[in-house]
Amino acid sequence: MLKNYLIITVRNILRHKLFFFINIFGLATSMCICLIALMAIKDQLNYDTFHPQADRTYRITTEIKNPDGNHFQLASSPLPLTETILKEYALAEHAVRLYPALKGMASSRGKELDLKGAFTDPAFFAVFGFTLEKGDIKTALSAPNSLILSKETASKFFGSTEPIGQVISLQELGDFQVTGVLADAPGKSHITFEAFASMASVPVLEKSGKLTEKLTQWNSVMEGYTYITLKETASKRKLTEALNQISAHLTELDKSNNGSTINFEAQALPSITPGKDLYNDIGKGYTRKMVAGVISISLIILLSACFNYTNLSIAKSLTRAKEVGIRKVAGAFRYQIFMQFILEAIVISLLSLGVACLLLMLIIDYTPFGPETPPDTYMFLYFLVFSLFAGLMAGTLPAWVLSSFQPVRALKNLTAVKLFGSVNVRKSLIVSQFVLSLVATIFLMVTYRQFNYMIHAEYGFSAKDILTIPLQGTSYPLLSSELSKVNGVERISAVSTNMGRDVTDNIELKVQPGSNPVRVGYYAVDANFIANMRLKLLAGHTFPATASSIEKQIIINERALAALGIQTPVEAIDRVLWMNDSSQVRIAGVLKDFHYQPLSNPIGTMALYYNPEAVNYLNVKVTHIHSSVLIQQLEQAWKKINPSQPFTYSWFEKDLNERRSAWDLISTLGFLAFLAITIAYLGLLGMVTFTAETRQKEISIRKVMGASVWDLVVLLSKSFVVLLLVAGLIALPLGYLGGTVFLYNFAYRVAIGADILVISFMGLLAIGLLAISTQTYRVAAANPADILRNE
Known part of the structure; x- marks a missing residue:
């Protein structure tokens, strides 16, 4: 019987090729989206499944309520919280902090890379279950200025050279010694930093002014992340009670909060991804709302396609009414006719699955919105089950309607079906x-x-005909001098981060000690930067070619001028400001406002800080951009200064437009x-x-x-x-x-x-x-x- 069903199905497909092509294409496109959704959801459910004691490990989140009734839920929490829980409550078996202040340009052995890392405690390994491929877990994060790297980052810096014992220098934070290399994690984690440094480094860095003091600041809720592994005898309820006591104590101590309150909550480690939608979160996983949205959209798309299949199937199957009538007169039972149409729907669904998988492969290989990883064997089994489900869902109603035809009406030809x-x-x-x-x-x-x-x-600055060359640890003065000899090079400037992206970092400026600080985004530049970018000075002058290292200079924009409370650009010239409460800078000039960040951001307070030692890129203004000879000459000049590193470049305007x-x-x-x-x-x-x-x-x-x-x-x-x-x-x-x-x-x-x-x-x-x-x-x-x- 099954053989006869298949023969009839194949004959109908061959007889009505266009009809079945439309059905297959419609189901395949919707199934392709559903397959992508299945892969994405499976990928998200694989987060944080390998951590030991995950059922007893919690991240402490922060909820802040202001007097207006607004509240904000943050994934982060103050850094002093960990020590308070360990000292005052007998709940934690382990506690660990993540403090993502380990960032910036890092260099070693002539290589320079942008490093994104975090300071953390020795309990890092016990809480999260990460292991070291090289190094000793017991001591890797004990001493100040010790550093462990991810396997990929270690390979970028040192290649086949032994990384243990090597020194990596961060521009703002100093030297760190590599004490370990992380082994590949057995699963996905929301913790994806490239490097981890010992938390013992932070007090020294704060004391020297290289880091702003945060370790003891309870009001710094955006800086760190706290993880607690409870003892087997403790419970989440007891942890919540302890957090409530700490919150109440902080609220009582802060009499100037104007009605604001702070509360801490315990979030189970497995529920972080997918989890709540929290501000200041780390990782790149989905929230629960995003997962629910993906499932909902996929089901809507699939239901729409199945509805279309149902409509088309019934419309076309009305031409088969006589077939149904004759088969019933010949003795066929309703369930046999029902199974015939169900089998046709499943065959169409399986063919659609094949087309959908081809589309999925094309999406993965040639488009930017495919899933990160290709499907595995188990995923294809899920796809098969999903296809059978889709076939049953799409084919049940047509099969039920068509198998219900009475022989007399069917042989007379139907005129309507509801x-x-x-x-x-x-x-x-x-x-x-x-x-x-x-x-x-x-x-x-x-x-x-x-x-x-x-x-x-x-945007207010010029990116035209400018070649961007990463320094990669190369000496800026030497390379600039050598490149300037190349015919076709008009001007060279240097900057810490190219315009059109986020600022290099933020600093706090005060007009005098004790006044309210103004948070300002800044770029480190050289003396040629303003002229090369064609920025407009409203008052003052650009940086001198030979500025004194003692007299630090800064150029601010109009928004920063207003935020500092200075009335006019002329009044600002030669004013002395306090920077980060640790040093003084003099205002050399005031720039007309321009879009130094994407247009999604309003123009904010910005400053150019004269600091050639902190630059990372050269911007080379050239006169003939399409000359291959020019590129070759620039590469030759590069090799004279740094033969060990490959010459890399990009066109500033092209990069800007792509972003x-x-x-x-x-x-x-x-x-x-x-x-x-x-x-x-x-x-x-x-x-x-x-x-x-x-x-x-x-x-x-x-x-x-x-x-x-x-x-x-x-x-x-x-x-x-x-x-x-x-x-x-x-x-x-x-x-x-x-x-x-x-x-x-x-x-x-x-x-x-x-x-x-x-x-x-x-x-x-x-x-x-x-x-x-x-x-x-x-x-x-x-x-x-x-x-x-x-x-």
């Missing part, structure tokens, strides 16, 4: 699909226009919009086909009575055009609202013009009319004799 009991449900789903498609299209166009504006906007274009986001939105439109088109096509098939006799009679083809096309189409218009009336304000909310993420943004709404709606209307007209014209142009000959 789906879901009412055509209004189908119409509502069609409208919903087109609403989703139109909203996605509007959102895509708004996003494209915003990022296109960001690419062509004037501003957000191609990953736009291509992802474009793919999703295409998918939504495709599913909506197939849904409308299925409903039009269904209606046309069930009204063939009526159309034929009207045509015999003298109705023209155009009259019949209008008759069949008008109700569907109304559905498209209703979808437009719903989607246009929703799309406008969604686009407006999205644009609020940018300090400087475009307006949503009427052209975006009109073009989006007209484009989708054209697609809908294409689906309607092709099917209605086919039925209206058919020969009435072919339809009525059996009546």
